[in-house]
Amino acid sequence: SVDKIYWAALLHDYGKISVPDAILQKAGKLTEDEYEQIKRHALMTYRILSRIHFARHLRDIPLIASEHHERWDGKGYPFGKKDDQIPLGARIIAIADVFDALTSFREYHSPMTFAEAREEIISLRGTSFDPKVVDAFIRYYDRELDPYKLRKTLWRSMGK
Numbered sequence: 001s002v003d004k005i006y007w008a009a010l011l012h013d014y015g016k017i018s019v020p021d022a023i024l025q026k027a028g029k030l031t032e033d034e035y036e037q038i039k040r041h042a043l044m045t046y047r048i049l050s051r052i053h054f055a056r057h058l059r060d061i062p063l064i065a066s067e068h069h070e071r072w073d074g075k076g077y078p079f080g081k082k083d084d085q086i087p088l089g090a091r092i093i094a095i096a097d098v099f100d101a102l103t104s105f106r107e108y109h110s111p112m113t114f115a116e117a118r119e120e121i122i123s124l125r126g127t128s129f130d131p132k133v134v135d136a137f138i139r140y141y142d143r144e145l146d147p148y149k150l151r152k153t154l155w156r157s158m159g160k
Helices: 002-011 014-018 032-049 061-066 088-103 114-123 131-145 147-157
Strands: none
Touching (some): 002 061, 002 088, 032 061, 061 088, 088 114, 088 131, 114 131
8 A cells, every 4th residue: 555655655765774874974985894784784674673563554664664675686685585575565666766776965976867667667677676566666656756848847836
């Protein structure tokens, strides 16, 4: 349900509280050990959220939130799931998470434009991401996020 995906998306990186700030904020390339610590945040998210007594219709939140780094081709983490083994909500959050990371300032990279991030998401279709979810994201992007359409909508709302 949309509620499950909404809450899982809000909580998907909760396990990062177990990762030292020095690693989370590191400007340079991570060492192998640092990367392994980062990867553990997904499993920590599951462990932390599994202790919460969610309403029956929201009980999948820990699993959905913790599997946002699983990849369509099975090369993700924490469990190495692939294809439809990954909950749909986690597949959706994975794309949103990557789009956000690509378009946001990070210590280790400058943000991409929305258009550049859109193309990167497309390039990962069928490997990192579920092709159907990428297609849905692109339809949404083209309808709602395209910067030219956003600008046009903004101008209209200002009466221009």
